Amino acid sequence: MSDRAALLKGIRRWLVFFVVCLVLSGATAFPLVHELRWTESVLRALGAPDLLPGLMGWIARVRDGLDTVDAKYPFVLYGTDWLAFAHLVIAVAFYGPYRDPVRNIWVIEFGMIACAGIVPLALVCGPVRGIPFWWSLIDMSFGVFGVIPLYVLRTKIKRLEALTAPNAPAARAV
Numbered sequence: 001m002s003d004r005a006a007l008l009k010g011i012r013r014w015l016v017f018f019v020v021c022l023v024l025s026g027a028t029a030f031p032l033v034h035e036l037r038w039t040e041s042v043l044r045a046l047g048a049p050d051l052l053p054g055l056m057g058w059i060a061r062v063r064d065g066l067d068t069v070d071a072k073y074p075f076v077l078y079g080t081d082w083l084a085f086a087h088l089v090i091a092v093a094f095y096g097p098y099r100d101p102v103r104n105i106w107v108i109e110f111g112m113i114a115c116a117g118i119v120p121l122a123l124v125c126g127p128v129r130g131i132p133f134w135w136s137l138i139d140m141s142f143g144v145f146g147v148i149p150l151y152v153l154r155t156k157i158k159r160l161e162a163l164t165a166p167n168a169p170a171a172r173a174v
Helices: 003-027 032-045 053-072 074-093 095-099 105-128 133-164
Strands: none
Touching (some): 003 074, 003 095, 032 053, 032 074, 074 095, 105 133
């Protein structure tokens, strides 16, 4: 297998990994009410109320809120359906880099910018919405951990670009 073919194979594997994570992250926004009830019961079975009372208090508060919204104002949950849909649509955009990574590197860079944007969003909107700071840290971790595979992808795509460019210099800035 040539260096170019091996690099392309690695890029595609990283893309599939990232897209699967993005789809799973989005898909969890559809069944929020049931998911939170299940999470709360699992945490109770594991003894979390004694070990992590703050977490359990937050989970119970969010579940109460979702139960109320679901019972009285289910149309509000339509917003989380759109959140899930947005994740799925963004995941489709990564088909471009799968087909032609060099030409569509902008999708990777767009994803990196989006990951960076999670941090200020959580820092600003979290306190406005009454989200505990420790939960905002969890939200920010999606951006921090999400940018890692995207950075790896960008680096690999830049290497692929250097390999495929005519008369390309041996070393190229990433």
